Structure formats: C-alpha cells, structure tokens
Amino acid sequence: MGAAYGTLAADAAGREAEFAALRARYDRGGEPSDTDDWIGTGIAALPAVLDELGVRGDAGIELRLDEFPVFSPGDICPDNNLLYPDGMRVLDFEGAGYHPVFLDAAYLTMPFATCWCVFRLPPAVVSDVDAAYRSRVTVVYPELADDRVWSDGLGRAVAAWTVDATVAVGARAAAGDQPLHPRRTPVPTIRALLRHRWQVLAATPGLPAFADLAERLLAATDGWGVEPLPLYPAFSVHGRR
Numbered sequence: 001m002g003a004a005y006g007t008l009a010a011d012a013a014g015r016e017a018e019f020a021a022l023r024a025r026y027d028r029g030g031e032p033s034d035t036d037d038w039i040g041t042g043i044a045a046l047p048a049v050l051d052e053l054g055v056r057g058d059a060g061i062e063l064r065l066d067e068f069p070v071f072s073p074g075d076i077c078p079d080n081n082l083l084y085p086d087g088m089r090v091l092d093f094e095g096a097g098y099h100p101v102f103l104d105a106a107y108l109t110m111p112f113a114t115c116w117c118v119f120r121l122p123p124a125v126v127s128d129v130d131a132a133y134r135s136r137v138t139v140v141y142p143e144l145a146d147d148r149v150w151s152d153g154l155g156r157a158v159a160a161w162t163v164d165a166t167v168a169v170g171a172r173a174a175a176g177d178q179p180l181h182p183r184r185t186p187v188p189t190i191r192a193l194l195r196h197r198w199q200v201l202a203a204t205p206g207l208p209a210f211a212d213l214a215e216r217l218l219a220a221t222d223g224w225g226v227e228p229l230p231l232y233p234a235f236s237v238h239g240r241r
Contacts, residue, residue, distance in 0.1 A: 002108055002129035004088045005076055006136025009101065012071030013140040016098050019071065039063055042163045049170040050213075054220045061209055063163070065156050068101040068141050076107055077115035101137050101144065106157035108133055110200060113161035114168075116180040116187055119232040120196070152206055159210045162201045165194065166217075177226065188229055195221060196229035 012019070043061055050056065073080070074095025082089040109130050112118045121129075138144045144153075169190045172178070177191040188196075195218060201207075202214035230236060 001076075001078075001081065001088065002132035003136065004081075004090070005072070005104055005108065006133040008090070009070035009072065009104065009133075010136045010140050015071070016069070019098065038164065039065060039160045042160070042167045045167045046163055049167050050217075052171045052174040053217060054174075055213070055216050061213070063156060063159055063210075065100050065102065065153070065160055067153070068137075068144065069098040070101045070104065070137060070140075071098055072096065072104050074099075075114065076104060077112050077117065079115070079117055100153070100157070101141065102153035102157035103160065105130065105133055105137075105150075106154050106161055109154070110158060110161060110197070113165065117184065118180075118193065118229075119188060120229050121232060122235055125235075155204045155206045158201055158204050159207055162197045162210075162214070165197050169194065173221075177224070186233060189226060191221070191224050192226045192229050195224070195226060 043063060046061070073090055073093045074097060075092050076090075080090065080092040082091065107113045109126050111121050111126065111129075134144060134150060143149050173190045173194050177189045179185075179187050179189055180193060181187045198214040198217045202211050202218065204211060
C-alpha cells in the first residue's frame with residue numbers, strides 16, 4: 001500500500017495544472033478539497049471540544065503544513081483499495097487533489113487517520129509501509145531523504161490528523177461510547193480510537209505543545225476505562241505483537 005500510493009504521488013508530481021484542467025472540465029459543482037483550510041478550521045474548533053472533554057482549551061496552538069505537494073485520492077483507507085494479481089486498484093477519488101506529502105505518509109503509519117475500520121498495526125509493518133512510501137516520494141523530493149525533514153513533517157501531520165479526529169468525534173465520546181460504525185464488525189469504539197490517537201501524538205517528538213495537550217486529554221479520560229486499541233484481526237490470529 002505504501003509503495004502504491006508513493007508511486008502515484010511520484011508519477012503525478014508537478015502536474016497540478018493538468019489536474020486543475022481536468023477538474024474544471026468534469027466539475028459537477030463540488031468544493032475542491034485541496035483548497036480547504038481544514039487544519040485551521042479544526043484548530044479553531046478544538047477549544048470547544050476540549051471543554052466537552054474536561055480539558056482547558058488551547059487557543060494559541062498553531063500548525064503549518066503546506067510543503068512538498070503530492071497528488072492523493074484523499075481517502076486512502078484500506079476499504080478503498082482492491083487487490084488484484086498484478087497489483088492494487090485505488091477507489092474513491094471524490095476528495096482527490098494535491099496536498100502535503102506528509103498527510104498521506106502519516107495517514108498510512110498512524111494508521112489510517114479517518115477510517116472507521118482502524119486497528120493497530122505491528123511496528124514492523126508500520127516501518128515497512130513508511131519506508132516503501134518514502135522511497136518513492138524522495139525520487140521527486142530528494143529533501144525527504146533527510147531524517148530530520150521527514151520526522152518533523154510526519155509529526156506535524158500526525159498532529160493535524162489527531163486534531164481532526166478529536167474535533168470530529170470528541171463531543172460524542174464525551175457523552176458516551178459507541179462503535180465507529182453502526183453495522184460493521186469488528187470495529188473499535190470512538191473512545192478507544194481517540195485514546196489511541198492521543199497516545200500516538202503524546203509520543204510524537206518535536207511538538208511539545210501538542211504532546212502536552214495529548215497527555216492532558218489522556219489524563220482527563222482515564223476514567224473511560226476502555227481497552228487499548230487491538231491489533232488488526234489478521235495479525236492477532238497469527239499471534240503477532
């Protein structure tokens with residue numbers, strides 16, 4: 001999966017004008033997702049959600065993420081891909097556009113930042129996916145071979161996706177726990193997922209303000225008493241940890 005999306009990003013690099021022309025030609029009135037300031041909107045909405053969760057709001061938190069643009073379908077959850085003998089087919093391009101490379105890199109390693117069908121991956125798998133994606137995009141952005149550049153950008157993307165998840169379901173989680181999907185099984189609960197996201201953010205280096213916020217969220221919700229987010233069933237069956 002990392003190799004497939006990394007190859008797509010590399011092959012489409014520098015073709016923003018071509019994509020814009022195609023979108024204008026086939027546009028049906030949808031809002032271009034890559035021009036929305038969803039990160040800024042999420043940070044602005046965060047204090048009110050934090051109040052619901054019993055944590056003091058942080059109006060001063062800022063986050064910049066606008067470098068190294070790559071093409072992405074926008075929603076790269078596992079259920080938006082089909083496996084064929086000759087490779088992977090990508091589905092769901094309704095949110096397609098150009099956005100910073102780190103958003104897809106973090107999406108793959110968190111893992112799967114906005115999915116309802118999300119569990120943990122073994123660390124070795126996360127490392128393999130990260131390396132596969134990074135090896136493709138460094139072809140067009142050699143600067144990403146620098147570990148400091150990669151780690152810094154990846155951390156900021158983790159923060160952006162975590163804010164997005166917190167704003168999306170934080171108020172619901174404060175009111176009570178529920179499955180992420182009303183009909184599909186197995187799925188985690190919203191409280192288990194949020195605590196996992198905050199644990200990942202708390203352990204992300206280079207973002208002390210966000211790490212502190214994540215620690216305070218974890219402390220405030222310790223009484224939820226939810227089990228840790230489990231591994232994907234495929235890995236649990238084979239006893240991988």
